[in-house]
Every structure is written in structure tokens, then in C-alpha cells.
Amino acid sequence: MRPSGRAPDQMRVITIEPGFTKHAEGSCLISFGETRVLCTASIEDRVPPWMRGKGKGWVTGEYGMLPRATHTRGNREAARGKQSGRTQEIQRLIGRSLRAVTDLDALGERQITVDCDVIQADGGTRTASISGGWVALKLAINALVASGKLENDPMTQKIAAISCGIYNGEPVLDLDYAEDSNAGADANFVLTGDGNIAEAQCTAEGETYDEEALLRMLRLARIGCTEIFAAQDAVIS
Amino acid sequence: MRPSGRAPDQMRVITIEPGFTKHAEGSCLISFGETRVLCTASIEDRVPPWMRGKGKGWVTGEYGMLPRATHTRGNREAARGKQSGRTQEIQRLIGRSLRAVTDLDALGERQITVDCDVIQADGGTRTASISGGWVALKLAINALVASGKLENDPMTQKIAAISCGIYNGEPVLDLDYAEDSNAGADANFVLTGDGNIAEAQCTAEGETYDEEALLRMLRLARIGCTEIFAAQDAVIS
Amino acid sequence: MRPSGRAPDQMRVITIEPGFTKHAEGSCLISFGETRVLCTASIEDRVPPWMRGKGKGWVTGEYGMLPRATHTRGNREAARGKQSGRTQEIQRLIGRSLRAVTDLDALGERQITVDCDVIQADGGTRTASISGGWVALKLAINALVASGKLENDPMTQKIAAISCGIYNGEPVLDLDYAEDSNAGADANFVLTGDGNIAEAQCTAEGETYDEEALLRMLRLARIGCTEIFAAQDAVIS
Amino acid sequence: MRPSGRAPDQMRVITIEPGFTKHAEGSCLISFGETRVLCTASIEDRVPPWMRGKGKGWVTGEYGMLPRATHTRGNREAARGKQSGRTQEIQRLIGRSLRAVTDLDALGERQITVDCDVIQADGGTRTASISGGWVALKLAINALVASGKLENDPMTQKIAAISCGIYNGEPVLDLDYAEDSNAGADANFVLTGDGNIAEAQCTAEGETYDEEALLRMLRLARIGCTEIFAAQDAVIS
């Protein structure tokens, strides 16, 4: 039995509130149950120095956690003077995932930065970030297209991400914090709208796992992403 | 005429949403018009090293701005590796203001950190932070008292803060971003429930000002704080 | 009674030694009693990147305290790897104050950096810095004018700063360290030669204060700045 | 056809030179073809502060790349003042992988730091680090057991890691730099001696991939790890 009382393949309630902030070119507040992440997409008409003059664009992600998003207060990274390894790992994953479904040539020489800031954490903040980050990015790009600044939509696919894990020996979908902190393995899958995989990461926690478990978690992830795609569609169209 | 169309002594709409996040001992989302700040109060049962063993408590403030809280995206302070002078100035002001109405001896040897994170900025983020920070702090302290961990309420007063400025030669109350960026002077007042002053700061921007202007702004601040106290009361009691 | 034995409206002896160092375009050693600050003004023929090409100049301040300027040795900020919030707050105040009396358009595309380094501290280092910083700046500008590099003097006013406080319930002028560390409120006023205010900051320390106290401190500040203006005049002309 | 001329399931030559440095409690120089990593294991009789007094040990990994290990010189991380996100991601992976096969309770209250420093890079530095890191760790632990400081071997399994990728649409094993920089997906598998998985990471590069490709890469990884285990066995026993 899961602490949350959910069935193994049952997601938490997903909500996406588009346009949560007024300044960003695209934004949403995404919730996976009690996990809430504010995602904003900011367009700049210049790319990083190493990309200049190639006529290509760039999409990058940044991630942060408010100090008291968690059970006990964490130190503010700005005050400590550096981002943790975990933060950097997550923001690299966000950027990579969003670039996997963006045609950077079609984007033109501009950069879109997707900021994912965790307002409240209850497990799955990185997958909520990617799933909500895509919504913010798509809203920003839609505005570029609507304004005539872009002729063609450079977004090639939808993309969503979800965590899975092995809890009490059983693969389960969308772990909350109580489940995550006791899981035997911790997986994150980033899937595209056409069913392909952009990223699969599965880490043993306490006990290693076998190929069967990996595949069962991947199948759970497909179930989860189908629900997320539906929530994204409801907001975008 | 103010860009906002407000009368010189007219505040923006103030809203305070208590309990905005679930982990913090006290929290609220405070809005002064389009400015929105998430304030959380976190209690720890230990004080900074230089205060240990004195039986006294400590209240401190931290301040941050989400990268796209503003019109154009700002660099993430955690990524740049340090907090700006502006950030440090503001968080020192928040902590000082809240300590001005807290009896640190009565608090006992514990620290309360009030985090003020700007979700959306439209002028007046530091005064919204102090006003909302007090609500978060008071909620956390009320919980300490309710649970019996504290016998007496160490909070000696209400406290609120508001900005004023000179716009087109006229003192006005509660400047939004459009007004603030064109004001001839920029003032912040932190007032206590009994009408006293905890902090007065008034900076010339472009043109210096006279004593009369300072006094007229202080009187506007009293009007503003009266409204904020009412909003705080509605939430706390 | 003040620990210093001074009357409430009595300043410490002010001395200003112009040309204290030979390399700077302008410099002085200013003393408010035992507080001694070395102020230098350095001219560069280029402005910060965000100001280039606008034909305007920039004046900025930097502040430092020698490690043993104080009663007990403080850590060297260069060794700790960052400037404290206090340091940043003070140097922002110095720059703002000096810009309040400089016509940046008339200055032309050059930057003047005013460094204020505290050789010995006994209260009031930030106000001594502003008062002496103005002398260094004015000397540097006079040299620019004398050499024909500037046609018109961009300095629009004299400026001076002084601290006040409430000691034993009584407003007093120009606090030394012993008084400052026991004051009930701590105020700094930056006044211009024509009697206007460039900056007013008044912080409650331990007890909040009322409007009457604020005004009485402002009047003391006027007395103090009159003396500082006289000392500046004696050096400049 | 692979640039290296190897068959899709063909590893590069693996060599492990144990005892490469004299000070470390365990060490080896591991080569996967032209990739060479120096791995050292250092034992300390104390654990990080957050683990003290629990009677448990800790195993952690650190990773570095000599500035000219690569085709073009990279900046020295010590000179830049921080470790890159990539470095932190890799060293977190090394530590996690080694802990997956270490019984931390049996290790007792000591920490073993496994440093993996890349002398020469030609693809696969992180998997060589894990595979060689295990050898260094095992040698250090064997010495602890031999000296009587440990009664039972806390190492529960062998562990090895290998990269796979999709090159020209074909899954291939053990990519060198020329292959890696043109691969359509980049996977790293960390496998234990009993055939289980400690970590699976598969990232789309340019094109997303399907479940079939993931499984084929996993099977290639099993082939590769079998060879690595044999090389480890030859050195350890």
C-alpha cells in the first residue's frame, strides 16, 4: 500500500494555471498534488556568446527552490554563493529536455530561458518543472508566432516528464515525498508526444533493480505522461 | 496625475492570503496591486553561534526576487554566486523592522527566519515584504503559543511598511513601478501599530527635497499603514 | 549626559587634510574626532558598459574599513571573499549622495570613483565618508576644469552628511562609538548646501521613535552640516 | 560503420594498473582505449558532520579533468572558482554507484573518498571512473580487512559502468570521443556483478529514441560490463 493510498499506476491531481505572472512571455503554475512549481519563459533577442552568428536559437532551463518549499528550511543558494550539484543537475535536465523538442534553427537567433521555481515541494519537482516548463515555453513561442516574429512554430513535439519508483518492491507512479524518501529505486522519464523517450534515468536507492523493473516503470511513465499531455493540451489549445 | 490614475493618498488594493504554503510555520502571499510576495516564517530551535547561551531569540529576514518577477529577466543570484547590494540592503531592513516589534528575550533561544520571495514585482516589494513578513511571523508565533511552547506572545506591536514618493512635484502614496521609476524622491516608512516609527528612509532621485516634503510623505505613510494594519488584522484574528 | 561630555548639539572637531595622497586626482583625510577616513577620487575616461555612448558621466563610491580600524580586529573582506551587506549599503549611499549634486551630463563620458577607506573608526564613518568624499570629488573636478578638459563645473551643490541619535531619550548630534552603541535610534542625514535633503535614514534601535524626534534630529543635522560645509569651504577655496 | 572500425558490440582495450600511486590506500590507472583515469581511494577515520555518531560509514566520489586531458584545453576549475554542473553530476554518480555496492553499516564510522582524475579523455570518462573507482575502493577495503581494522568485507558486489549510444541509427558499445560527439543518444549503465542495474541514464542527443533502442543498449552494456568485471577480477584476486 502506498502512503498516499493511491493505486500503483495512479497519478496525483495535475493542475496547470497558465499566465500565472504578467511579465513573462509565457508562464504557468503547475501542480502535481502538493508540489507546485512556477514556470516562466523569457525571450531574449540574443544568444550566448559561443552561439552568435550561426542563425540558431537556444533554449535553456534554470531551477530553484524557495528556501521553505520543503519540510525543513534549506539555505538560500544565493546566500551560500553557489548552486548545489542537485540544482545544476536538474536545470541541465530541464534545458536538455526542452531542446529535444525544439527546432533551434527554426527558432532563429534568440534565447528562451525557462525558469522553474519550486513554491512548494512534495516530490517530483523536476518532472513538474519539465512538464510545466514546456507549457511556458509553448505559450511564449505561440506569442512569437502570433506577433509575426516567427513564421513557423519551432516546437516539434509535446514533452512531459514523470517520476516512478519501486515502493515496497512494487513499481509505482508519481511518487510524493513520503514515498520518494523510502523508495528502492528512483526513476525519471521524459517522454515526447509521439511516444519516444527523450531521457530515462533510473537510480538504485538502497537496492539495485532488474530489467523487468525498469520496463514496468517505463510503462507506468507512459500512463502518467498521457495524463500530463492531456492537461497541457487543455491549457494550450 | 499619477499613471495609475489613483489619488495621491490612494493605496493599491491589498490582499493577504494566509497559509499559502503548507510546510512553513507561518506563511502568506501578500499583494499590493500587481506586486506579489510570498512570505514564510521558519522556526528553528537554535540561534546563530554569536547568540548561543544567552536565552534570547533572533528574528532575521531574507529576500529574493524570482528571475522573471520583473519586466526584463534578471540574472538568478544563486547562479551569479552572490546577492546584490540591493538584496542585502532589503533583507537587513526586513530583519531590523521585525525585530523592532519582537521581544527577543520572550522568544527564548530560537530563531525565526522570515523569507520574502517576490513572485511578481510592480514597485514596493520591500514594503510588501515587511508587511507580509509580519503576518507570517505572527502566524508562526501564534502557533508556538497555541502549542504551549511559548507562554507569552513576544510580539509587542503590529508593524507595516509603505513607500511614498514625489511624483511630478507632488507627494504620493504607494508607488507602482511606472511611478517609482519616474519619482523625484523615494521614501520607505516602517510604522508600528501605536503610530511610532521604526524606520524612515527617504532618498532623493534626480532632485533633492525639503523638510515639508518629508513630513507630507510621512503623513501619507500613516494613511497607508492604517489600511495595511486593517488587512493584517483581518487575517490574524 | 553624553559619554563624550559634549552638548547635545555639539559636533566633534572636524579636520580635513586635502591632497593626503599623491596619485589620486583628488584626495583628503577627513576626521570627525577620532574617526579618520581617507577619501580619494579617481577619474577614468570610460563609463560602465551599461552607460556607454550616452555622453553622460558616472560617479560611484566604494567603502572599506581597514581590519584594525575598530576596537577588535575584523576579518579582511578581501580574504573572506565578499563585501558585507553593511559595506555595500554604505557604498551605495556614498555614490547616491555624490550623484545627487553632480550634473552627470555636464561631466561627460567619464567615471569618477570615490574610495572611502576608514583608517580609524569611532562612529560616523559613513557620514565622514560622504563629507570627505565630496572634497575629494570636488578637487578632482576642479583639476579637470583647470586643465580645460571640462568647460563647466558639473558640481551643482556642496553636500555633507552627519549622524544623529537618541541618547538617553535625548536627540544628540554626531555620535561617537560609545554613544552610537547605546543609542535608541540611529539617523543619518545627507544635506545639500542650499538646505535641501538628499537622504534621510532613521532606524529604531531598541525603541521606536516619533515624528517629533525625527524632526529634532533633522534640526541637529542642519547644525552639524553647517560646520562641515565651513570646513569644506576652508579647504576648497 | 563506427569511426573506430569496431563492431557495434566491441569494447576498446581495457587495462587496469593497480597501485599506480603510493600514498593512497587503494589506487589504479584505468584505461578504456585512449581514455585514462587515475582512481585513488582515501580512508579517513571520520565521517561528514551530518553522519556522526551513527556508527555508519560513507563512500563519496570526486571527479576532475586535467586541463589538457581534452582536445582543446579547458579552464582549470580551481582557477575558475567552481566545479561545472557536468563535474558535479559525474561525481554524484560515482559516489552513488559505489555506495550501491557498499554496506555502510559494515564499513564502520569512516569515510572513503574515491578521487577520479582524468589524465586523458577520449569518451567514457565517467564510466571508466566508476569501473576504476571500484578497484581503488576494493583495494583500500582489502587493506582494512587484512590489517584487522575491519572484520567483514563491506563490499557486497562488483560494480562496473559502460557507455552506449546510437551511432548512425545503430546501438553501439563503448563510444570514443569521435563517436560520442555524433551519437543520436548517449547512455550510461552501471551494472552489478549479479546482473542488476544500479543506474541507467539514457539521453537523447538530437533525436529521441524508443524502448527497443533502450533495451538494445542495455544488452550491449551487459556485454561490456562482463569484460570490465573480468579485468577487475584479474587485478583484485
Place this chain on the structure above:
Amino acid sequence: MRPSGRAPDQMRVITIEPGFTKHAEGSCLISFGETRVLCTASIEDRVPPWMRGKGKGWVTGEYGMLPRATHTRGNREAARGKQSGRTQEIQRLIGRSLRAVTDLDALGERQITVDCDVIQADGGTRTASISGGWVALKLAINALVASGKLENDPMTQKIAAISCGIYNGEPVLDLDYAEDSNAGADANFVLTGDGNIAEAQCTAEGETYDEEALLRMLRLARIGCTEIFAAQDAVIS
């Protein structure tokens, strides 16, 4: 001919003003011609963590240069966030030199930090720092002895330092900035009162030098240090 017009073995005028600041346990302002360095010695009743409980003391040096001590303004190290390699090299030299003439056992478990801050630079700041640093240190130690906190003087010798160089092929003593920036070799000697050497450093600048040149510079250094010892004696006794 030297730019300064001095004879090859002629020092600049040396002045030492003891007690230049009031808070430090020992202090002086030392001048070698136009080079002026403020030296303070600060006593703390605790030693660095790695020395605790050994009953021994520690003497350390720190060095800084005010931003406009030089011809063109240098960036403030505190603002840049780190001390330059040159600064670190110099402060290590100061500490080492002073420890060479201090009996750390006799000092007891206390630390004396000698801060050397360059007010104005015209060549030879590091040697002025050592020579003046010794005066500050000796004054602080004399006060410890006078107050009865120390029974025996732990200072075993006088120590002084001076620079030499090869200018136009000729060894010369005590280079000022104009000479130093054109010298063919740059040497610093730290000598003790009994004629021994604590440190000799001689660096080729542009052209290498031979043993004869090294010896001739050492002999010049003896002449210079004799003058410095006399100036120290005049102040100390």
C-alpha cells in the same frame, strides 16, 4: 644614473610614526620615501584551530593595497571577491619573516595578526611592510610584557627588509616605482639584527643574472637594513 638621482647604495628617507592608530595593540606608519604603509598588530587570545592546545602562539601577516595607492586605480580585492596571487605571496612572506624572529613557545597560546595596508605605493611596499610590521609587532609585545601578561620577550631579533635591483646593469638599493618597473632583476632580502638572512628572493626581469650580481645586491641590502634597524631602534627604545 638612477631616475631618483640617488647613489646606487643610497636609501630613500625612512620615517616611522609609532602609534598611528589608537585601537591596535601596536601600530606605526612607515615611509620609505613616497611609499607609505600602515602596520597594525592585533592580539587575540586564541590561535587557529590547527594549533589549539599546544601552548604555542602564532604570528601571521595580512597585506592590502588601497585601491588608489597606485598610479592608476586598481580594483578593490574585496569587491572582486578574491585576493590576487601577488597579495597572497606578499602576506605569506610577511608572516614567515616575522615568525623567523619570534619564539612561538614563549608567546603562549595567542595569535598576533600584523596587517600591512599600503596607503601610497612607490615601490618596495612589501619590504616596508615587513620593516614596519616588526615595529607594530614589537610594540604590541612590549605592551604584553609591560602588563605582565608575558614574562619573557618572545622576540628574538630585530628584522628588516629591503629591495634591491639591477638598474642599467648596475646593482642599486631600495628601488622606487620608476626604477623598479625598468629593473633587470628584482630582489628582496629579509635580514635579522645579527646579520643573518631570513629570506632572499631574486627574480630575473628581462635578463638573468649571475652569482656576482646576487652577492652585490645582498651587500647593498646589508647597508639598507642597517639604516632601517636604526630607524626601528629610535622608535622602540
Place this chain on the structure above:
Amino acid sequence: MRPSGRAPDQMRVITIEPGFTKHAEGSCLISFGETRVLCTASIEDRVPPWMRGKGKGWVTGEYGMLPRATHTRGNREAARGKQSGRTQEIQRLIGRSLRAVTDLDALGERQITVDCDVIQADGGTRTASISGGWVALKLAINALVASGKLENDPMTQKIAAISCGIYNGEPVLDLDYAEDSNAGADANFVLTGDGNIAEAQCTAEGETYDEEALLRMLRLARIGCTEIFAAQDAVIS
């Protein structure tokens, strides 16, 4: 008697393995007994900003120590976020020494960075770095000449470095760690092929020394460098 059993003027075995890594334009692994340093020379076709457009080249050195190169593991400088004073002092010495024998005008507008990374430390790492760094630099320059990118060899001399010390009152050559940590003085000499001196540094450790001792160490250094020059010649020609 020396702990190593060597005669006072006896070097450890020197070996130089050229071409130790494949990417660098020049490289070698140099050993002085158990001290092993990997030296690589990397050519870039651009010079630092402050040298651009002068048609001159630049040679610089960087130094690092692998964390477990030493008896007890040291913290990784990249993880601590800064290079120690010792590291900076050494890398400044390496660069200065190599520039002393390079005609920067003849090098043309390119920079060569010589990285010296200590694989294993047993005393004398800085002198091994300079001696091996010269080999790496020379190999890189030879390749530039061979490829026709440089017409004339900008290398004006051989250069080598060796440490000496006073052990039990006796000057000895080439100290290993056991000797170095008990030496009464610690000297490093950098000599050129024609017998001149590029750098002499001699520091008292525990006891000061006299001119005679300095000269005797310099003579030992000549013996040592003769052996190093021979080892360099064997590799280069």
C-alpha cells in the same frame, strides 16, 4: 646523514617521459625520485586581452596537485572554490621562469599555457614542474617550428630548477618530503643553461642562515641542474 641515505650533493633519479598525453602540443611526465608531475603545453592562437595587438606572445604556467598526491588527502581546490596562496605562488614562479628563456616577440601573438599537475608528491614539486614544464614547452615550440608556423625558435635557453636545504646544519641537494619537512632552510634555484640565475629563493625555516650557506646551496643547485639539463637534452634531441 640524510633520511634518504643520499650524499649531500646527490640528486634523486630523474626520468622524463615525453609525449605522455596525446592531445597536448607538448607533454612529459617528469619524476624526481617518487615525485611525479605531468607537464603539458597547450598552444592557443590568441593572447590575454591586455596583450592583444602588440605582436607579442605569452607563456604562462598553471599548477595543481591531485587530492591524493600527498600523504594525507588534501581538499580539491576546485571544490573549495579557490586556489591556495601556495598554488598561486608556485604557478607564478613557473610562468616567470619559462618566460625568462622565451623571446616573446619571436613567439608571435600566441599563448602557451604550461600545466603542471602533481600526480604524486615527495618534495620538490615546484622544481620538477619547472624542469618538466620546459620540456613540454620546448616540444610544443619544436612542433610549431617543424610545421612552419614559426620561423625562428623563440626559446633562448634551457632552464631547470632544483631545491636545496639545510639539513642538520648541512647544505643538501634535492630534498625529498622527509628531509624537506625537517630542513632548517628551504631554497629553490632556477638556473639557465649558460649558468645564469633566473630565480633564487631561500627561506629560513626555524633558523636563519648566513651568506656562506646561501652560496653553498647555490653551488649544490648548479650540480643538480647539470643533471637535469642532461636529462632534458636526452629527451629533446
